[in-house]
Amino acid sequence: xxxxxxxxxxxxxxxxxxxxxxxxxxxxxxxxxxxxxxxxxxxxxxxxxxxxxxxxxxxxxxxxxxxxxxxxxxxxxxxxxxxxxxxxxxxxxxxxxxxxxxxxxxxxxxxxxxxxxxxxxxxxxxxxxxxxxxxxxxxxxxxxxxxxxxxxxxxxxxxxxxxxxxxxxxxxxxxxxxxxxxxxxxxxxxxxxxxxxxxxxxxxxxxxxxxxxxxxxxxxxxxxxxxxxxxxxxxxxxxxxxxxxxxxxxxxxxxxxxxxxxxxxxxxxxxxxxxxxxxxxxxxxxxxxxxxxxxxxxxxxxxxxxxxxxxxxxxxxxxxxxxxxxxxxxxxxxxxxxxxxxxxxxxxxxxxxxxxxxxxxxxxxxxxxxxxxxxxxxxxxxxxxxxxxxxxxxxxxxxxxxxxxxxxxxxxxxxxxxxxxxxxxxxxxxxxxxxxxxxxxxxxxxxxxxxxxxxxxxxxxxxxxxxxxxxxxxxxxxxxxxxxx
Amino acid sequence: xxxxxxxxxxxxxxxxxxxxxxxxxxxxxxxxxxxxxxxxxxxxxxxxxxxxxxxxxxxxxxxxxxxxxxxxxxxxxxxxxxxxxxxxxxxxxxxxxxxxxxxxxxxxxxxxxxxxxxxxxxxxxxxxxxxxxxxxxxxxxxxxxxxxxxxxxxxxxxxxxxxxxxxxxxxxxxxxxxxxxxxxxxxxxxxxxxxxxxxxxxxxxxxxxxxxxxxxxxxxxxxxxxxxxxxxxxxxxxxxxxxxxxxxxxxxxxxxxxxxxxxxxxxxxxxxxxxxxxxxxxxxxxxxxxxxxxxxxxxxxxxxxxxxxxxxxxxxxxxxxxxxxxxxxxxxxxxxxxxxxxxxxxxxxxxxxxxxxxxxxxxxxxxxxxxxxxxxxxxxxxxxxxxxxxxxxxxxxxxxxxxxxxxxxxxxxxxxxxxxxxxxxxxxxxxxxxxxxxxxxxxxxxxxxxxx
Numbered sequence: 011x012x013x014x015x016x017x018x019x020x021x022x023x024x025x026x027x028x029x030x031x032x033x034x035x036x037x038x039x040x041x042x043x044x045x046x047x048x049x050x051x052x053x054x055x056x057x058x059x060x061x062x063x064x065x066x067x068x069x070x071x072x073x074x075x076x077x078x079x080x081x082x083x084x085x086x087x088x089x090x091x092x093x094x095x096x097x098x099x100x101x102x103x104x105x106x107x108x109x110x111x112x113x114x115x116x117x118x119x120x121x122x123x124x125x126x127x128x129x130x131x132x133x134x135x136x137x138x139x140x141x142x143x144x145x146x147x148x149x150x151x152x153x154x155x156x157x158x159x160x161x162x163x164x165x166x167x168x169x170x171x172x173x174x175x176x177x178x179x180x181x182x183x184x185x186x187x188x189x190x191x192x193x194x195x196x197x198x199x200x201x202x203x204x205x206x207x208x209x210x211x212x213x214x215x216x217x218x219x220x221x222x223x224x225x226x227x228x229x230x231x232x233x234x235x236x237x238x239x240x241x242x243x244x245x246x247x248x249x250x251x252x253x254x255x256x257x258x259x260x261x262x263x264x265x266x267x268x269x270x271x272x273x274x275x276x277x278x279x280x281x282x283x284x285x286x287x288x289x290x291x292x293x294x295x296x297x298x299x300x301x302x303x304x305x306x307x308x309x310x311x312x313x314x315x316x317x318x319x320x321x322x323x324x325x326x327x328x329x330x331x332x333x334x335x336x337x338x339x340x341x342x343x344x345x346x347x348x349x350x351x352x353x354x355x356x357x358x359x360x361x362x363x364x365x366x367x368x369x370x371x372x373x374x375x376x377x378x379x380x381x382x383x384x385x386x387x388x389x390x391x392x393x394x395x396x397x398x399x400x401x402x403x404x405x406x407x408x409x410x411x412x413x414x415x416x417x418x419x420x421x422x423x424x425x426x427x428x429x430x431x432x433x434x435x436x437x438x439x440x441x442x443x444x445x446x447x448x449x450x451x452x453x454x455x456x457x458x459x460x461x462x463x464x465x466x467x468x469x470x471x472x473x474x475x476x477x478x479x480x481x482x483x484x485x486x487x488x489x490x491x492x493x494x495x
Numbered sequence: 496x497x498x499x500x501x502x503x504x505x506x507x508x509x510x511x512x513x514x515x516x517x518x519x520x521x522x523x524x525x526x527x528x529x530x531x532x533x534x535x536x537x538x539x540x541x542x543x544x545x546x547x548x549x550x551x552x553x554x555x556x557x558x559x560x561x562x563x564x565x566x567x568x569x570x571x572x573x574x575x576x577x578x579x580x581x582x583x584x585x586x587x588x589x590x591x592x593x594x595x596x597x598x599x600x601x602x603x604x605x606x607x608x609x610x611x612x613x614x615x616x617x618x619x620x621x622x623x624x625x626x627x628x629x630x631x632x633x634x635x636x637x638x639x640x641x642x643x644x645x646x647x648x649x650x651x652x653x654x655x656x657x658x659x660x661x662x663x664x665x666x667x668x669x670x671x672x673x674x675x676x677x678x679x680x681x682x683x684x685x686x687x688x689x690x691x692x693x694x695x696x697x698x699x700x701x702x703x704x705x706x707x708x709x710x711x712x713x714x715x716x717x718x719x720x721x722x723x724x725x726x727x728x729x730x731x732x733x734x735x736x737x738x739x740x741x742x743x744x745x746x747x748x749x750x751x752x753x754x755x756x757x758x759x760x761x762x763x764x765x766x767x768x769x770x771x772x773x774x775x776x777x778x779x780x781x782x783x784x785x786x787x788x789x790x791x792x793x794x795x796x797x798x799x800x801x802x803x804x805x806x807x808x809x810x811x812x813x814x815x816x817x818x819x820x821x822x823x824x825x826x827x828x829x830x831x832x833x834x835x836x837x838x839x840x841x842x843x844x845x846x847x848x849x850x851x852x853x854x855x856x857x858x859x860x861x862x863x864x865x866x867x868x869x870x871x872x873x874x875x876x877x878x879x880x881x882x883x884x885x886x887x888x889x890x891x892x893x894x895x896x897x898x899x900x901x902x903x904x905x906x907x908x909x910x911x912x913x914x915x916x917x918x919x920x921x922x923x924x925x926x927x928x929x930x931x932x933x934x935x936x937x938x939x940x941x942x943x944x945x946x947x
Binding site: 011043049050136 | 859871879
């Protein structure tokens with residue numbers, strides 16, 4: 011019987027070996043696949059198991075984390091949610107992330123392996139790094155001025171530091187509080203549905219994700235193209251332009267809001283925003299040169315990231331002469347985001363050099379040690395430096411004595427351009443009020459801020475809606491906020 | 496006394512007694528280690544969760560320590576030759592089980608199981624002590640073989656009179672405690688099988704017909720044991736407790752093989768098992784779905800219904816990896832229902848890793864090995880079969896449930912010995928350890944008594 015007991019013991023040993031081999035299989039060899047299974051909640055639990063890193067504006071966090079004590083423990087909070095929503099986006103336990111919360115998620119959530127001083131050590135100890143912080147380029151005062159200036163009307167503001175490309179303000183209204191989407195309860199799904207069904211589209215980031223016909227503000231681009239191409243050599247020379255201007259090959263005539271546009275000089279036409287002059291200039295410059303200049307400013311670029319993607323602004327390259335004439339005054343298929351028009355103003359202010367805009371100054375570990383900096387950004391010559399000098403002059407005139415007088419700041423050199431863009435079928439929609447500008451303080455070596463403002467539903471009679479009336483005061487407030495800080 | 500006389504006397508004296516060392520000191524030292532390890536685990540949970548040592552740590556340690564010490568004293572005075580590994584393994588597994596249940600209680604504040612488990616553990620150790628003190632010789636049990644089998648059948652039948660819980664009729668509820676009488680029946684049936692086979696192994700070994708190379712037993716001796724087997728399995732299928740049914744059958748086949756040495760019995764057993772499996776799989780949709788889950792654990796995920804318990808269990812083991820997340824830091828509670836009982840091993844796997852899980856398996860392996868060793872050493876057939884039977888209960892039970900939760904075999908509900916929540920199970924396991932202590936004591940004492 012002893013022999014049989016021993017054989018039975020061998021059988022038990024085989025069972026033990028089978029258990030050990032199988033345990034090794036699932037805990038070592040198949041562990042990776044099981045860990046990555048979409049139905050495995052451990053990754054999600056770990057992600058929300060620690061406070062999320064913060065997004066900083068001017069050294070102050072504009073985000074926070076709330077300990078809910080639930081399975082997904084920490085929820086995102088926002089200090090000035092609606093004000094910064096176009097920058098932060100949301101960080102929802104149900105609906106994912108957007109904007110900076112999305113592009114910087116690795117740092118904020120602590121998943122980025124660079125957050126650890128010794129990345130391999132973490133694999134061993136299973137520690138998760140505390141979330142890092144994201145320091146933005148925004149100026150709190152400028153952001154606030156833009157938001158208050160829009161005062162709940164539909165619109166957007168983008169402000170850039172011309173010499174670097176730092177985005178100083180990025181506002182879109184009406185806005186929403188992203189905190190409403192942070193958690194995972196039924197209130198969150200109600201908020202999500204409500205925000206998505208809201209006809210005002212509060213989650214739409216109008217500053218970078220919505221394109222508008224830029225209207226007269228596009229005349230900056232047309233003027234730059236005309237000067238660069240040598241079509242206009244002297245800004246004070248009359249430009250042989252009829253008023254009204256018959257669109258080539260059609261029976262339609264283009265008219266002006268302003269008087270005295272016939273044969274006006276480029277300076278006068280820019281100052282009083284003569285459609286006829288710029289339409290004809292566009293045709294004279296030709297589609298090739300105008301396209302080249304527009305693209306040098308950033309139009310038709312589908313790869314702009316700040317670091318989240320920006321909707322491409324468009325300039326139609328396959329147009330007949332009448333369409334080209336309309337395109338040259340920012341109509342037809344010409345469309346631009348507010349950020350794009352701020353880039354145009356910034357390029358003029360920066361001697362024709364265009365810096366790629368960016369929002370993230372640097373990322374840090376939770377202790378404050380720098381992880382990555384924005385570094386040097388690509389630069390592009392949008393126009394000749396000489397052209398930029400003359401355009402600055404023209405834009406300054408607009409504010410000093412033209413349609414942009416509302417943007418004037420005492421003791422500060424301000425250049426601007428108004429725009430009133432018509433849209434809708436038969437131009438029936440309420441026009442968009444535009445203003446693009448830059449400002450250079452008395453003691454500054456170079457312009458310190460370039461702004462673009464668009465107001466969608468300026469509540470005024472159609473004739474009075476103008477970039478100068480509705481948009482320029484907002485631009486002024488933003489520029490003052492930057493110059494005073 | 497002359498010099499020569501002395502020499503003669505020395506020559507005539509019995510050879511210097513090779514008294515076997517009793518090794519009670521080793522047992523005590525191992526018990527201290529087992530208690531300290533359990534207390535350490537208890538503290539580790541508290542430190543991981545709140546950063547503080549849980550307030551109950553001292554009380555828990557003292558309670559477990561006193562229990563273990565009293566058990567040790569009982570063994571020291573009543574079974575001094577007993578195997579010194581049995582009691583410490585029981586203490587360590589029981590202590591670890593309490594730690595795991597306490598740890599899972601933190602995830603389910605409304606449903607605390609650790610206090611009741613502590614009470615049951617105390618009862619279990621008390622039962623151990625009573626058994627070791629009162630049962631002076633295991634051969635006494637042989638006389639009560641038929642009492643045992645009647646009691647076992649009675650216990651198995653009892654829950655049919657009570658309402659089903661979670662689809663299985665294996666519990667009875669008395670004064671707030673749920674008892675699983677089938678657990679106690681395991682030991683009683685092991686005693687009966689051992690006694691019956693010890694008495695009839697000669698007859699059972701008679702060769703009957705020979706089919707191909709298998710020597711089949713004769714039909715006459717099959718009668719009584721198959722009748723009892725059918726009865727117990729029938730009762731279990733009525734109660735829908737497949738795991739225990741499988742365990743009884745395995746135990747029966749192992750003992751039959753050990754008693755007779757006929758591989759033909761294994762063939763008959765496998766045939767019966769195959770018939771039973773087909774019949775049960777056909778009759779019970781519940782069993783069929785278990786097999787489906789085993790073959791395709793992630794089918795419910797692919798169907799968009801979320802992970803089932805088995806896939807959650809696999810996720811838990813995978814999350815543990817080589818070294819585990821650490822006690823108190825895993826998320827095995829995602830398994831949901833039965834996480835403290837049938838699936839308790841997943842918590843061990845996740846929080847202690849492959850290293851800890853292997854250690855637990857090896858502890859069980861050691862316990863089984865000590866049982867088999869006692870079986871080999873013993874001289875009486877009843878004792879041998881009893882030791883092998885008791886050790887096999889542990890081995891089969893561990894394999895069936897551990898293999899089930901790790902996806903090695905289809906999952907059948909069963910308690911992980913000592914670790915899982917369940918009072919009847921803990922008491923039964925202590926009874927098994929008590930009987931093993933008793934037979935191992937007999938095995939080595941006899942060696943000593945026969946030596947002089």
